[in-house]
Amino acid sequence: MALIALAAAGVVDGEALDAAEVCLARGLGATVHRVGPLDEPMYAFDCARGQYSSTLMLRDAIARRPTDAAKFLVVTERDIFIPMLSFVFGQAQLGGAVAILSLARLRLEFYGLGPNRGLFLSRVRKETLHEVGHTYGLTHCEDTGCTMALSTGVRQLDVKGGGFCSGCAILLREALGYVPPEEASNLPGGTT
């Protein structure tokens, strides 16, 4: 089974961390170790944009990855960006070990709406699997219902399902070297 380390960068919503942990355990069959927290990513703040560089956060996370962890997910409350985009929900090393997830734009309050914990946590689960999915070599999927579909906004994110399409599930199985338990329970022909 995969060993995934999970860390908050600074103060991060505890329920969101719990949701990320549970979906990694269920969706990927991973053993999740909580580590950290890391420092707030002040080193990554870009004064001109008023946002935080996800590339710098990724670089920092690579240096801090626990040596026993196959993958390392760092969660931040900060609004993150890469230079060519106005924002990103997260960033990951494709086929690598490290991923960053930002909660900032997953909250309805960011858009001037009232809070909705259920919807927020559902977004957290989808983006957790999406970013960690990238570290298993999965690229963006054309199936808009698949969690590996590209989301450039919350509308696309909310259309997605919380799981992998059959094509991505096959690639994921190959990368993991086993069938994740949630998927195994959905396979036809099982007796238990």
Ligand SMILES: [Zn+2]
């Ligand atoms: Zn992506």
Ligand SMILES: [Zn+2]
């Ligand atoms: Zn897919």
